[in-house]
Amino acid sequence: MTLKAQLVTKVYGKKSNVFTALKGVSFEIQDGESVAIIGKSGSGKSTLMHVLAALDHADSGVVSLNGQDISKFSPTKLDTLRNQQFGFIFQQFFLNGRESVLENVMLPLKISGTPARERKERALYALEQVDLSDKAKNKAANLSGGQKQRVCIARALVTKPSIIFADEPTGNLDSENGKLVINLLFDLNKAKGITLIIVTHDIELARLCYRRLYMKDGKLAEIKR
Amino acid sequence: MKAFDIVRTANRNLLRSKLRTSLTISAIFIGAFTLTLTNALGDGAQDYLNRQLGNVSAPGVFYVVPKLNDNLFASNAEPKEYDPAKKEGNSFQTPSMTNDDLNILKKVEGVELVRPYRTVSTEYIRKGDQLNKLSLSAINPYTSLNLDLAAGRLLKTEDKNAVILPENYLKPLGFAKPADAVNASIYLGYRSAVGKIEEYKATVVGVMKKNLVTEGEFHVDDYMLQKIAQQQGGGRAADQFAAAIVTFKDTVPEKENEQKQRLGSAGSYSVLSLKEQVATINNVVSAITTGLSLVGLIALFAASFGIINTLLMSVYERTKEIGLMKALGMHRSSVFLLFAVEAMLVGFWGSIVAIAAAYGTSQFVNDWAATSFLKDFESFTLLIITPTNVLSVIGLIMAIAFLAGTLPAIKASRLNPIDALRSE
Ligand SMILES: Nc1ncnc2c1ncn2[C@@H]1O[C@H](COP(=O)(O)OP(=O)(O)OP(=O)(O)O)[C@@H](O)[C@H]1O
Numbered sequence: 293m294t295l296k297a298q299l300v301t302k303v304y305g306k307k308s309n310v311f312t313a314l315k316g317v318s319f320e321i322q323d324g325e326s327v328a329i330i331g332k333s334g335s336g337k338s339t340l341m342h343v344l345a346a347l348d349h350a351d352s353g354v355v356s357l358n359g360q361d362i363s364k365f366s367p368t369k370l371d372t373l374r375n376q377q378f379g380f381i382f383q384q385f386f387l388n389g390r391e392s393v394l395e396n397v398m399l400p401l402k403i404s405g406t407p408a409r410e411r412k413e414r415a416l417y418a419l420e421q422v423d424l425s426d427k428a429k430n431k432a433a434n435l436s437g438g439q440k441q442r443v444c445i446a447r448a449l450v451t452k453p454s455i456i457f458a459d460e461p462t463g464n465l466d467s468e469n470g471k472l473v474i475n476l477l478f479d480l481n482k483a484k485g486i487t488l489i490i491v492t493h494d495i496e497l498a499r500l501c502y503r504r505l506y507m508k509d510g511k512l513a514e515i516k517r
Numbered sequence: 518m519k520a521f522d523i524v525r526t527a528n529r530n531l532l533r534s535k536l537r538t539s540l541t542i543s544a545i546f547i548g549a550f551t552l553t554l555t556n557a558l559g560d561g562a563q564d565y566l567n568r569q570l571g572n573v574s575a576p577g578v579f580y581v582v583p584k585l586n587d588n589l590f591a592s593n594a595e596p597k598e599y600d601p602a603k604k605e606g607n608s609f610q611t612p613s614m615t616n617d618d619l620n621i622l623k624k625v626e627g628v629e630l631v632r633p634y635r636t637v638s639t640e641y642i643r644k645g646d647q648l649n650k651l652s653l654s655a656i657n658p659y660t661s662l663n664l665d666l667a668a669g670r671l672l673k674t675e676d677k678n679a680v681i682l683p684e685n686y687l688k689p690l691g692f693a694k695p696a697d698a699v700n701a702s703i704y705l706g707y708r709s710a711v712g713k714i715e716e717y718k719a720t721v722v723g724v725m726k727k728n729l730v731t732e733g734e735f736h737v738d739d740y741m742l743q744k745i746a747q748q749q750g751g752g753r754a755a756d757q758f759a760a761a762i763v764t765f766k767d768t769v770p771e772k773e774n775e776q777k778q779r780l781g782s783a784g785s786y787s788v789l790s791l792k793e794q795v796a797t798i799n800n801v802v803s804a805i806t807t808g809l810s811l812v813g814l815i816a817l818f819a820a821s822f823g824i825i826n827t828l829l830m831s832v833y834e835r836t837k838e839i840g841l842m843k844a845l846g847m848h849r850s851s852v853f854l855l856f857a858v859e860a861m862l863v864g865f866w867g868s869i870v871a872i873a874a875a876y877g878t879s880q881f882v883n884d885w886a887a888t889s890f891l892k893d894f895e896s897f898t899l900l901i902i903t904p905t906n907v908l909s910v911i912g913l914i915m916a917i918a919f920l921a922g923t924l925p926a927i928k929a930s931r932l933n934p935i936d937a938l939r940s941e
Pocket residue numbers: 304305311313331332333334335336337338339340
């Protein structure tokens with residue numbers, strides 16, 4: 293799946309209070325690539341990721357997927373796109389602490405209306421991949437930070453997405469757990485050809501990526517291989 | 518998201534904050550409980566009335582009375598010239614039917630039988646073999662309604678000197694049980710035209726149960742009424758009666774309207790079918806139960822604000838969760854449904870618990886009523902909870918809950934996932 297941004301802008305606020313978070317960003321991401329988006333805090337990294345992932349709409353410019361302008365998609369089609377083609381790992385975990393690990397991982401499948409039995413099988417398989425099979429029945433709240441982030445990866449994986457969007461996937465983790473998560477993500481990239489789009493401060497993680505997009509004040513400063 | 522998953526998830530969300538949910542449910546409970554019981558009271562009364570007054574089992578039978586052209590409390594009607602030929606009623610005197618009217622009605626197409634409806638004033642009643650007398654003010658003609666009998670049979674057209682005794686006269690007359698009175702002889706005392714007390718002998722053919730409207734009435738056959746009326750009033754008085762009872766050959770409910778019209782156009786008459794008479798009483802009962810139901814509805818109205826409040830709180834609390842679900846591709850309509858179903862479940866559980874409680878209460882109250890104030894009304898079950906009642910209460914409350922849930926549900930469905938995910 294090719295993801296392409298052409299002169300994308302994003303404006304927050306209204307009238308006297310406007311803030312332009314993206315000031316005309318253009319680039320293209322090929323199928324199976326791994327891309328890091330780096331830059332100072334407030335430079336617009338998360339905003340860019342949200343616009344690319346169809347979580348938010350661009351105010352001008354075009355985001356296209358396989359050549360199709362996603363602003364032309366219906367809300368339902370965008371929902372389905374996010375549900376089936378994209379996987380999300382957010383800066384905060386966004387797990388439901390009161391539900392079991394398994395329930396949390398099954399959520400995207402529940403949303404897509406997958407039958408209960410298949411849901412469970414696939415969630416268990418995803419948990420196996422992040423090495424958390426033994427925690428399936430535990431309450432999500434009772435896991436360690438590293439384990440929680442792995443549950444989030446399992447949740448992102450469970451729909452077999454083409455692209456995984458990760459916002460600071462190692463931000464809340466110690467270096468050891470951070471490495472574990474990084475390895476997991478790049479294994480997926482290599483073994484399954486899942487495109488990785490990772491927002492990060494972590495230089496080491498950025499180096500592992502095929503390309504790095506440097507953001508500065510809402511603009512793309514440079515692209516490095 | 519599948520419907521089943523939406524319901525399951527909504528139910529789980531309810532169980533998450535048990536205290537809050539149960540408080541909201543208890544508000545619903547009060548309304549649903551009241552509504553179920555008032556419906557049950559209405560159904561109980563209806564059931565009883567239907568049995569007492571005959572389940573509109575006499576189509577083709579009508580009461581015919583002279584038309585009251587003027588307002589009975591004539592205050593704003595223009596004064597009119599006196600016309601001795603007219604028998605119109607006014608506020609001081611109810612008009613009466615005469616033999617002429619009976620003859621007119623007899624000629625109406627399809628009429629089989631026309632009987633005068635006379636009430637005859639009497640003085641006392643005594644049992645054939647006893648001398649002590651019980652006061653008795655009036656006897657009535659039999660009106661073809663299915664009376665609720667404790668023993669014996671109903672009156673027939675060909676009966677002569679037959680009486681249906683009300684249950685409350687059994688003991689004073691010295692009968693141990695209803696069946697003992699059947700075929701017994703009694704004497705009715707009345708004042709003749711010249712003021713002398715006379716006695717008339719009759720035979721008891723049936724015993725009528727007590728009902729809500731009266732302690733019971735004496736019903737006698739037409740033959741006997743006419744005999745007493747003749748001796749009592751003589752001439753003119755005996756030929757005047759309050760109404761005529763008209764029976765048609767065709768006794769099918771479909772023809773009633775047409776038959777009624779035919780009678781009405783035969784002269785200046787007001788026509789009332791038996792069905793309408795029963796309906797009049799039913800209307801009174803439903804007016805009372807509607808009034809009581811209003812109390813339940815007001816309680817439900819108040820409870821619906823409880824639902825709105827609870828769900829709004831729930832939406833605020835779960836902002837992040839809703840945002841995540843939307844980010845992961847949940848449609849707006851599913852988010853709406855999730856909250857709307859949650860509201861309906863509050864209504865559902867509230868009404869289920871209320872109906873169970875109302876059922877328990879009705880059993881208890883019925884048992885108690887049967888041994889106290891309804892002791893003498895054997896066939897009266899005070900509270901009857903019917904399936905229709907149950908289903909309509911559940912349906913109504915779930916509908917109210919749904920409406921209450923729409924505001925929070927719309928709010929939830931409109932949440933922007935980004936705002937939700939960015940919120941602290
Ligand atoms: N809803 C909003 N309204 C107004 N301004 C916003 C809103 N969301 C983001 N911004 C602003 O847009 C800019 C870019 O935000 P963004 O979250 O993309 O930064 P970032 O590069 O991800 O930062 P960090 O590394 O700290 O996560 C920031 O200056 C932020 O204050």
